[in-house]
Amino acid sequence: MKIIFLGTNGWYDSAVGSTVSALIDSKDAYIILDAGFGIVKARDYIKEDKPVYLFLTHFHMDHVCGLHALSRLNIKQPLTIFSHSGLKKMLKTIFDHPYAMPLSDMSFQIKTVELKEGNFIQPIKFECRSLDHIDYTFGYRFYLEDKIISYCSDTKPCINDIKLADGADLLIHECGWNIRPADDFWGHTDPEGAGEVAAKARAKKLCLTHFGPNAFETRAKRFDGQKRARKIFKNTLSAFDGMVVKV
Numbered sequence: 001m002k003i004i005f006l007g008t009n010g011w012y013d014s015a016v017g018s019t020v021s022a023l024i025d026s027k028d029a030y031i032i033l034d035a036g037f038g039i040v041k042a043r044d045y046i047k048e049d050k051p052v053y054l055f056l057t058h059f060h061m062d063h064v065c066g067l068h069a070l071s072r073l074n075i076k077q078p079l080t081i082f083s084h085s086g087l088k089k090m091l092k093t094i095f096d097h098p099y100a101m102p103l104s105d106m107s108f109q110i111k112t113v114e115l116k117e118g119n120f121i122q123p124i125k126f127e128c129r130s131l132d133h134i135d136y137t138f139g140y141r142f143y144l145e146d147k148i149i150s151y152c153s154d155t156k157p158c159i160n161d162i163k164l165a166d167g168a169d170l171l172i173h174e175c176g177w178n179i180r181p182a183d184d185f186w187g188h189t190d191p192e193g194a195g196e197v198a199a200k201a202r203a204k205k206l207c208l209t210h211f212g213p214n215a216f217e218t219r220a221k222r223f224d225g226q227k228r229a230r231k232i233f234k235n236t237l238s239a240f241d242g243m244v245v246k247v
């Protein structure tokens with residue numbers, strides 16, 4: 001199974017990366033995590049007719065702005081979008097005239113599923129829990145090919161964060177802050193915070209993504225973040241756009 005990081009920035013695109021999106025290419029399905037502008041690159045990787053599922057964590061623009069270019073995916077199979085309540089309303093509001101092409105005009109069918117916190121076995125086995133961010137946000141834990149992949153973005157370190165990452169083969173965690181301020185109004189994580197979550201959860205591997213482009217203006221700053229996280233959790237990688245991780 002492969003995880004392809006399509007966009008690894010939070011907030012806005014920069015020379016270092018596009019806004020956040022990742023693709024899990026598993027045996028039975030393609031699973032897209034969030035829809036920042038990085039999602040446009042999924043076109044290069046979705047080649048088979050496996051089901052395609054898109055899981056949105058929340059509706060901040062850096063996680064949904066790529067829906068504006070969704071027609072680029074050029075898939076034949078339907079796309080099912082999952083998120084918490086409010087998903088249908090959000091899609092109807094933003095992805096409609098006069099802002100963007102309505103999703104109903106896409107060349108492929110789009111289905112939507114509004115989730116409540118809990119465990120699910122259809123169409124794949126997964127769990128979703130609310131995280132500690134300024135607006136309601138889900139983190140996810142997927143059970144795929146006898147492996148566990150957890151995705152937590154956006155959030156400050158919290159109990160559900162650690163629960164979702166428990167023993168995960170791969171924890172993909174946000175890193176919006178370079179140094180998290182004491183009065184963290186928005187709710188993001190810095191490299192040390194992500195390292196602590198991975199260590200407490202006894203995850204096997206940590207990939208940092210959703211780097212604040214203001215806090216991590218260069219690739220070197222991401223490598224510095226990786227070094228700092230590794231002091232707490234050794235098996236840490238800072239993700240970059242185009243990076244592929246095998247699990």
Ligand SMILES: [Zn+2]
Nearest residue numbers: 010011062154
């Ligand atoms: Zn974000």
Ligand SMILES: [Zn+2]
Nearest residue numbers: 058060133154
């Ligand atoms: Zn956010």
